[in-house]
Amino acid sequence: MAKRFFALPTETKMEIEIRKTPNFKGYSPLLSGNNDPMGAGDLQEGFEFGWENPNVNKNDAADASGVMAGANVWPSEAHLPGFREKVLRYYYASVTLGKSLFPLFALALDLPETFFADKTQHSAALMKLLHYPPQTGSIDERVIGIGAHTDWECFTILWQEPGIQALQVLNSEKKWINAPPIPGTLVINLGDQFARWTNDIFKSTVHRAINRSGVRRYSIPLFFGTDYNVELEPMPSCVSADRPLKYEIITAGEYVKARLQATYNH
Ligand SMILES: O=C(O)CCC(=O)C(=O)O
Numbered sequence: 323m324a325k326r327f328f329a330l331p332t333e334t335k336m337e338i339e340i341r342k343t344p345n346f347k348g349y350s351p352l353l354s355g356n357n358d359p360m361g362a363g364d365l366q367e368g369f370e371f372g373w374e375n376p377n378v379n380k381n382d383a384a385d386a387s388g389v390m391a392g393a394n395v396w397p398s399e400a401h402l403p404g405f406r407e408k409v410l411r412y413y414y415a416s417v418t419l420g421k422s423l424f425p426l427f428a429l430a431l432d433l434p435e436t437f438f439a440d441k442t443q444h445s446a447a448l449m450k451l452l453h454y455p456p457q458t459g460s461i462d463e464r465v466i467g468i469g470a471h472t473d474w475e476c477f478t479i480l481w482q483e484p485g486i487q488a489l490q491v492l493n494s495e496k497k498w499i500n501a502p503p504i505p506g507t508l509v510i511n512l513g514d515q516f517a518r519w520t521n522d523i524f525k526s527t528v529h530r531a532i533n534r535s536g537v538r539r540y541s542i543p544l545f546f547g548t549d550y551n552v553e554l555e556p557m558p559s560c561v562s563a564d565r566p567l568k569y570e571i572i573t574a575g576e577y578v579k580a581r582l583q584a585t586y587n588h
C-alpha cells in the first residue's frame with residue numbers, strides 16, 4: 323500500500339500536503355522535513371496520520387481535542403481504492419501492540435503495571451509511511467534519509483523493509499552501529515517522552531537512516547506517546563539530589579507539536 327501511495331503523481335500527493343492540513347497530517351515531500359538541525363533536509367517522503375475512531379466515519383472529537391487536534395487526510399478512493407481501510411487496519415493492530423507494551427515499561431520502572439493506563443486512554447499514536455529513494459554517487463552527509471534525531475513520544479514501533487540496511491543507532495560510545503531489519507521482528511526505540519518521565523533513566527535513542535542500497539526503501543514507524551493533555555512530570559523516584567530535574571514540565575501534546583513545527587518549518 324505504501325508503495326502504491328508513493329507511486330502516485332506528485333500533484334496528487336501534494337493535494338494532501340501536511341502544510342495544508344491541521345497539525346501536520348498528510349503528505350510530506352522529499353526534503354520538506356529536517357530532523358537534524360545541522361542537516362540540510364531529509365531525503366525521504368512521508369504520509370502521516372493519527373488516531374481516528376474506527377466505528378464512525380469521522381474523527382472522534384474527544385480523541386482529537388487540544389493542541390494536536392486535527393483530522394487525518396487521505397488520498398481519494400478513486401486514486402487509491404482500499405488504501406485508508408488497509409492502512410488503518412495495520413495502524414489499529416500496531417496501537418494494540420503499543421498499548422500492551424506500556425505495562426512492561428511500568429514494571430521495568432518499579433511502578434504498578436497500570437501506571438500508564440489512565441495516561442494512554444486516547445491512543446496518541448502517529449503513524450508514518452516512509453519512502454527513501456536510494457542515494458547513489460557521492461553522498462553529502464548533510465542530506466541523508468533522515469538525519470540524526472531522537473523520537474518524541476514514549477516509544478516507537480518501527481517496521482523496516484526486509485533485506486535493506488539503512489537504520490543506524492548511536493551507541494553509548496558515540497559510534498554509529500547498524501540496526502538491520504531482522505525478519506519477523508519490529509524495532510522498538512525509546513523516545514523523549516519517556517526520557518522526560520524518567521528524568522533520563524530511560525534514554526531516548528539517537529538514530530538516523532541512510533539508504534545506500536541502490537533500491538527504494540520503505541519503513542513504517544508508529545510513534546506512541548501519552549495522551550496529549552498529560553504533563554510529562556518525572557516520577558519522584560527518578561529525581562534526587564544526584565539526579566536533579568533535567569527538563570521543564572510541559573504536556574505531551576505541546577512537546578510533540580513544538581517538535582513537529584521545528585522539523586517542518588525549517
Ligand atoms: O526509516 C527508519 O528506519 C527510521 C525512521 C525514523 O527514525 C523516524 O521517522 O523517526
Ligand SMILES: [Fe+2]
Nearest residue numbers: 471472473529
Ligand atoms: Fe526516528
